[in-house]
Amino acid sequence: MFYYLSHLKESLSVFNVFNYITFRCGAAVLTGLLISLLISPAVIRKLRSYKIGQVQRKDGPQSHLSKNGTPTMGGIIIIISLLSSVLLWARLDNRFVWLLLVVSVLLSFVGILDDYTKLVKKNPNGAPSWVKLVVQIITAVAVVGYLGAYPPNPLYPDVLTVPYFNGAFMLSLGGFYLVFAMLMIIGSSNATNLTDGLDGLAAGSVIFCACAYAVFAYLAGNIGFASYLKIIYVAGGGEIAVFLSALIGACMGFLWYNAYPAQVFMGDTSSLFLGGVIATAAICIKQELVLPIAGGIFVMETLSVIIQMGYFRLTGGKRFFKMAPLHHHFELKGVAEPKVIVRFWIVGIVLMLMALASLKIR
Template sequence: MIYHLLYPLASQIGAFNVFRYITFRSIYALLTALVLTIVFGPAMIRWLTKLKCGQYIREDGPQHQCKQGTPTMGGLLVGLAVVGSTLLWADLRNHYIWLALFVFTGFGAVGFADDYIKVVKKRNKGLSARAKFLAQLFVAGAAVTALIFEPVYSTKLSVPFFKYFVPDLGWFYLPFALVVLIGSSNGVNLTDGLDGLAIGPTVVAAATFAIFVYAAGHAGIADYLNIAHLPGVGEVTIICGALVGAGLGFLWYNAYPAQVFMGDVGSLSMGGLLGFISVLCKQELLLVLVGGVFVFETLSVILQVGYFKVTGGKRIFRMAPLHHHFEMKGVPESKIIIRFWILSILMALMALSTLKLR
């Protein structure tokens, strides 16, 4: 909106020419989302508390009963900040912006329905696993299908560290991309078990993909780095910036000890968006590295459940997801959170290094 109001005036007022730059608008999208979350955070927390949207705490895990009743569904705050900031600073003629917002709000709607049933209707199980999966599949399927039908979009797969190995998946790319989006969404959801644990790596991943998507949208940089170029996709950098800002603002209230939790409305929407951006910039496989913390958490659950069934009741970890395993071993919550943040930063740097290691 700001872009459309001020940039056309650049011919009369030279200073407004700055709005043409994606980097400038991404920075201000970040700052706008940050301010929105910090300013409206207290009101959102009071509203959620008034609605009695308190978090349910399981009694069969680490002792977090002191957190019982802490308002959840704080992901609504992140969602409003990301969408609002993006609409203010992005070029709304760019259809990649609308596709990304569709994925973000679509996955957020699934999470909202699940949270609403659990914390407002007081049915602790929320949406059934089948209903949640089918809803996620619909949103992801619609977005990826629209993307595949883009004449300039390629179904080739970029493989890190290999310069010339770029296999074309053809129509197999559709199910592959669906796995990326749904897996990323649920990976963030599984990680959201401690104060600030999920939002920290999400911010790191969003900042990392801001670099990737900007490079993919810039013909010169993409050619120099030998990565896939998609004209116009660089505008999505603004959504990445907004997510970084909203995430940092949410962390202001979600840091230990948390005043609010994000709920499924936050974790599913942010995870789905990260997965979709990785598909947009053709760095789907690097999502495994950029979102390494989410991958470890998800794998710990898969391994735990599989091993439990195969061995008739034995466990690999004391409890899954992985962060609960360390809690059960006596590692303080704040130490687990900070160490996971450090790991996410290191893995993001490793992912960025692959741009030159080809």
């Protein structure tokens, strides 16, 4: 919305500042942060009044039993702050902004449905798994279908650029690219959901991953930088940086109340959409293979679950980890929850820097 004030620059030059993506990125971070901080206390009180509290697994870490009753569905804070900041600072005539907004709304809807069924309707299983999967598939099909018809860069509709290699080194997937992109969105959505098991772990990890992709989006949307760094140029891609900046701010504000010991949990309300929207951003700016690096925390958490399940079946009931996802394994080994969280954050920061290093190591 505020971008359109830049049209008044002929009358007053100060309005030209709204034309700069860097300015609007900074403003989007601050706006998302402030809105999140302002609405969090009221949302937490309302969730507590409705007795929408977390129910901890009795077979999980015993230290988590004290978290029973902590308000959840706090992801509402993130989605409200994100949407408000994006609508204020992004260009609303940009197709990528609307695509990311659609993904956010669809996946947060199924997350809210799952939390509502689990916590309000008192169904411990939440919404049926097939319902969540169907919505994720519909979302992925919508994204892939649109980007298949209107590619981010028509010269490279079905290729993957390989990080740390020269920009000329690309993999052409042909028709399989559509399947690959769908799996990215669905897999990333579920991976973030699995990571949301410790206070602030998912929110912090999302912030680091989104920071990396905000930089990539800004550079991919600038033809000069894209050419110099040998990455695929995506017209309008810079607005994705504004969207991700709003996401960073919203998550920062939420983390204020979600940090150990958490006053509120995000629940599936936002854990499902956060991964899906970052994967969509990665596809839009043609940096798909950077996601396993920048989002390495989510990859490790997902792999730990897959390994645990596979090993359990192959060995007739033995466990590879003490408990999956991976963060619970370290807890059961005696590492205090705050230490596990901070160490995962440190790994997340290192992975973010490794992802950004791919811009120059080519």
